[in-house]
Amino acid sequence: MASHFEDARYYMGRAVDHAKAGIKEELEPLEERVRELTGTENEPEPSRLEKLQGDLKELEGRAEGEAREAVESARGRLAAYREQREE
Known part of the structure; x- marks a missing residue:
């Protein structure tokens, strides 16, 4: 049953x-x-490729910002070093 x-x-x-x-x-x-x-x-849901492309774009932007900061910091240190040598 x-x-x-x-x-x-x-x-x-x-x-x-x-x-x-x-x-x-x-x-x-x-x-x-x-x-x-x-x-x-x-x-439509973003495809796997579109998600990866978005992530890569975000990483690229972050890396670009960090690189700019590093260059500015290096320029500042270089300028300070040159001023110190001139004195």
């Missing part, structure tokens, strides 16, 4: 999954039409 309930539960779950997929399939054109009319679009 318990196996009958287990089977029924399994098939009910499958029926729900199929119904959900069918409803989604039927409503997709309507969703697209509403999005066109309202001017909102589905933003």
